[in-house]
Structure formats: structure tokens, C-alpha cells
Amino acid sequence: MARSLRSRVLWLVALSLLSVWLLLALWLHNTVKQHLGTALDQRLAASARMVASMANANASAPVLSGNLGLQAAVNSGLFCQVMNVRGEILARSGGAPTAHLASAEDGFKERSLEGERWRVYTVSEGQIRVATAEPMAVRESLLSTLAWALLVGLLLALLGAWLAVRWAVSRGLAPLDAVRKEFEARPVQAESGARSAAGITELVPLVAALDGWADQARQALLRERRLTDDLAHELRTPLAALKTQLQVARLKLGPEEPAMAALTAAENASSRMADNLQQLLSLARLDGLPQSRPRPVRQVIDESVAQLAGHPQRLAVQRDDQACAGMTLAAASLATLALRNLLENALRYTPEGKKVWIRVVTDASDLHIHVEDQGPGITDNPADLCARGHRGDRGQTGLGLAIAATVMARSGGQLTLENRAGGGLCASLSWPLTDTA
Numbered sequence: 001m002a003r004s005l006r007s008r009v010l011w012l013v014a015l016s017l018l019s020v021w022l023l024l025a026l027w028l029h030n031t032v033k034q035h036l037g038t039a040l041d042q043r044l045a046a047s048a049r050m051v052a053s054m055a056n057a058n059a060s061a062p063v064l065s066g067n068l069g070l071q072a073a074v075n076s077g078l079f080c081q082v083m084n085v086r087g088e089i090l091a092r093s094g095g096a097p098t099a100h101l102a103s104a105e106d107g108f109k110e111r112s113l114e115g116e117r118w119r120v121y122t123v124s125e126g127q128i129r130v131a132t133a134e135p136m137a138v139r140e141s142l143l144s145t146l147a148w149a150l151l152v153g154l155l156l157a158l159l160g161a162w163l164a165v166r167w168a169v170s171r172g173l174a175p176l177d178a179v180r181k182e183f184e185a186r187p188v189q190a191e192s193g194a195r196s197a198a199g200i201t202e203l204v205p206l207v208a209a210l211d212g213w214a215d216q217a218r219q220a221l222l223r224e225r226r227l228t229d230d231l232a233h234e235l236r237t238p239l240a241a242l243k244t245q246l247q248v249a250r251l252k253l254g255p256e257e258p259a260m261a262a263l264t265a266a267e268n269a270s271s272r273m274a275d276n277l278q279q280l281l282s283l284a285r286l287d288g289l290p291q292s293r294p295r296p297v298r299q300v301i302d303e304s305v306a307q308l309a310g311h312p313q314r315l316a317v318q319r320d321d322q323a324c325a326g327m328t329l330a331a332a333s334l335a336t337l338a339l340r341n342l343l344e345n346a347l348r349y350t351p352e353g354k355k356v357w358i359r360v361v362t363d364a365s366d367l368h369i370h371v372e373d374q375g376p377g378i379t380d381n382p383a384d385l386c387a388r389g390h391r392g393d394r395g396q397t398g399l400g401l402a403i404a405a406t407v408m409a410r411s412g413g414q415l416t417l418e419n420r421a422g423g424g425l426c427a428s429l430s431w432p433l434t435d436t437a
Contacts, residue, residue: 006173013165020276029147036146039140041108044121044215047078048132052125055082083129090128102131109148110136151395179207183214236274243270295332297324297367301358304339313347313356318334318360321360327367329431331411335369338407338415342427345401349375349425366430374424382417 079096081308083089087100102122103109111118117136246267248311253260267337298321308314329335339358344354354374361368378385404427408415413431420426 005176006137009169009173010166013169014162017161017165021154021158021161025150028150028154032146032150033143034183036143037139039123040134041119044078044108044132045123046118046133047080048121048123048130049125051080051128051132051322052123052128055130056126079133081131083131085124085127087129089190089245097132097269100131101133102129167245171186175203179203183210187188239270239274243267243274246270293332294328294330295329297321297329297360297369297375300329300332300335300339301360302370303336304343305358307336307340311344311347312349313352316347316350316354317356317358321358321364324360324367329367331413331431332436334411335413335429335431336408338404338411339369339371341401341404341407342429346371346373346375346425346427349373351375362433366432371427371429372420372424377419377423377425378417384415386415401427403411 001229027248078093078396079101081089081096081101082091083100083102087102089100092098097113097116099113101111101113101120103111103120106122106124108246109120109122111133117131119136119139119289120131120133122131125128246263250260250263250267255265279426301319301321305314305317308317343356343358350356350373356374357370357372357373359370361370386401405415408429411431413429416428416430418426418428
């Protein structure tokens with residue numbers, strides 16, 4: 001299963017960002033918690049010292065409820081008790097617990113009073129002891145609010161970073177997609193490299209390697225094309241001369257001569273050899289066949305039938321192609337080659353005087369061109385018949401079906417073979433309607 005480089009980079013960056021943000025969130029939470037606790041303790045201690053100073057200055061009337069100065073010294077959310085050295089509560093702020101807040105020693109201490117936890121600071125000054133306290137629930141609520149605010153801020157920042165990284169990765173990998181599209185659109189005969197890779201250090205070696213591989217494939221294709229051309233030139237002339245000499249010899253002999261049957265068989269064998277040679281050349285050149293521009297389906301059928309000129313049974317081909325009116329084929333040259341081979345195969349096995357039909361049918365998703373003959377049909381596996389070099393149970397070794405199957409695979413279509421109910425074979429060329437218009 002193919003893996004996406006873009007997804008791999010995005011996931012790696014996302015996991016890295018998440019790890020960094022989680023560590024940063026923990027560090028910020030602990031730092032804020034520590035500094036906030038210190039600030040609240042400093043406020044608690046400052047309030048206690050201020051109340052102690054004012055209580056000593058007003059020792060005769062230290063009651064907080066009647067002393068505006070002492071009331072103002074106790075900040076909002078704090079509670080205070082004023083005691084003498086004997087531990088008697090002289091005054092307390094409204095809402096403060098009735099139990100003693102002060103601890104045995106001066107300083108900070110956490111205490112549980114009346115079912116609630118308190119943060120208490122005790123200070124002694126002269127004959128007065130002052131204890132200021134704050135409920136721990138207030139501190140915890142404040143810390144929880146700050147933690148949620150910090151978490152939401154970090155999540156929003158993480159989401160923003162993810163979107164920014166995704167955009168950056170897409171932009172950064174855009175040249176790679178451009179190189180892929182250029183190589184996909186470039187014919188095998190082309191020699192120029194991908195222009196979109198120019199100036200990109202990481203892509204230059206990749207494009208150079210692909211160009212080197214494409215150059216090797218191009219050179220191999222050129223050598224193969226030269227070999228097939230040489231073979232065509234060297235073999236066609238002797239075969240034509242051999243066939244001509246056989247025809248001359250057959251004309252000089254009477255129909256009752258014993259050698260006439262041998263001459264006829266030799267002439268047929270030379271014709272089959274010439275046909276097989278043409279098929280082999282077509283098959284060898286197939287990989288280098290350039291794509292043509294889209295052409296109407298009817299024109300493809302016209303060209304295929306026209307290429308049968310000189311065939312003794314050419315007039316046996318009938319057409320029913322009304323369904324493809326106005327439709328075109330993207331891989332027209334490949335379709336022409338495949339259809340011509342199917343027609344030659346159908347005419348080879350159709351008895352003289354019988355018809356071979358070309359029928360065009362469309363359905364919801366595909367365009368089908370059926371070639372229907374009235375021959376003996378097939379008994380072999382259709383997949384075996386489309387393999388190169390396969391010898392059927394009747395001894396046939398033609399390459400027409402192999403070429404048609406190869407062409408259809410390259411053009412994005414499919415070749416199917418099935419026997420007709422009334423006898424004969426139906427060979428179908430099918431393309432998705434996305435390849436037609």
C-alpha cells in the first residue's frame with residue numbers, strides 16, 4: 001500500500017509540535033501556579049502586617065467591625081482575627097471562622113477549620129497576634145480558571161500552527177507534484193528534463209536520475225525500433241519473392257498435377273508467415289506508438305475497415321454504429337489498431353458468405369465496440385488466447401488477440417471474449433465513458 005510523503009511529513013511535524021506544546025503547557029502551568037501562589041501569599045502576609053500595625057495603634061478599640069481603617073486593611077476575599085498574647089480573640093472580620101486561625105508559630109500554614117481548608121499567615125507584633133486567612137477553594141478555583149485559559153490558548157495556538165505547517169508543507173512539496181505531472185505528460189521520446197525542478201537542490205539529483213533512466217529506456221526503444229525496421233526490410237522482400245515464385249509455379253502446373261497441393265500449402269504458409277511477421281512488428285512497435293488526438297468513434301471504425309483493403313472477405317464486414325454518433329475516443333490510434341486486429345481475426349474464422357458485425361453499444365458507464373463473427377467460437381480460456389505465443393487447441397497461433405489485449409491495457413480499456421448464443425465469437429473493446437466524449 002502506497003504511503004503519502006505529505007501525510008508522513010504532516011504527522012511527524014504534528015507529533016513533534018504536540019510534544020513540544022505539551023511540555024510547554026506543563027512548564028507554564030507549574031510556573032504560573034508557583035508565581036500565583038507566591039503572589040497570593042505575599043498579599044496575605046502584607047494584609048496581616050498592616051492589620052497588626054493598625055491594631056497596635058488602636059489597642060484601646062481594636063474591633064474590626066467598628067474600625068474603618070482596619071476593615072480597609074483586610075483585602076477582599078481575606079479573613080482576619082486579632083488576638084492578644086493569651087490567645088483571646090479581640091476582633092475578627094465578618095465571615096471569619098469562630099475557631100482560632102492563628103497557628104502556634106508565626107508564618108504560613110494550611111489548616112482545616114469548620115470543614116474547610118485555609119491558607120493562614122500568623123504574625124506577632126507587640127501584645128497583638130494577627131492571623132489572616134484565605135480559603136484554599138478560592139485559590140484552587142483561580143488556578144483552575146488559569147489552567148483552562150492556558151489550555152484553550154495552547155490548543156488554539158496548536159491548531160494555528162498545524163494549519164500553518166500544513167500550508168507550508170503543501171507549498172514546499174508543490175515542486176514535487178509539478179515534477180510528477182511533467183514526467184507523466186512527457187512522451188518517452190522527449191529528452192528535456194523537468195523544468196519545475198530547476199533551482200531546487202533536493203529535486204535536481206532526483207530529476208537527473210529519472211532523466212538518466214528515461215534516456216536508457218529511450219535508447220533501448222530506439223534500438224528495438226531499428227531492429228524491427230531492419231527485420232521488416234530484410235524479411236518482407238524475400239517473403240514477397242517467395243510468394244510470387246510459388247504463384248508462378250502454380251500457374252505453370254495444371255490443376256491435376258500432384259505438386260499442386262504442395263504448392264498451394266506452401267503459398268498459404270508464406271502468406272501466414274507474412275501476416276505473422278506484420279503482427280510481430282506491430283507488437284514490437286506498440287510501446288513506442290505515440291498517442292494521437294481524440295477522434296470520432298465512427299472515424300476509428302472507418303479507418304479500421306479501410307485497413308482491410310485487399311482482404312478477400314472485406315465486404316463481409318457490416319456495421320451498426322448509431323449508438324456512438326457524436327462520440328470521440330481519446331486513444332484513437334490504439335483503438336484503430338485493436339479493432340483492425342479483431343476484424344482480421346474474425347474474418348479468418350468466418351466461413352465465406354457469412355457476415356462479421358461491428359456493433360457499438362453504450363451503457364451507464366462504458367462504451368463497447370463488439371466484433372461478432374460466425375466462426376467456431378473458442379474452447380480455450382480467453383485469458384490464454386490473449387497471451388503471446390499461445391497455441392490453441394485448434395493449432396492457431398495468431399498474435400491478433402495478444403496485440404488487441406496489449407493495446408487495450410495501454411489505452412485504459414478492456415478486451416473481453418465470449419461465445420455467442422447462436423454460434424461464433426463476440427470480441428468486445430470497452431472503454432470507460434470518461435475516455436470518450
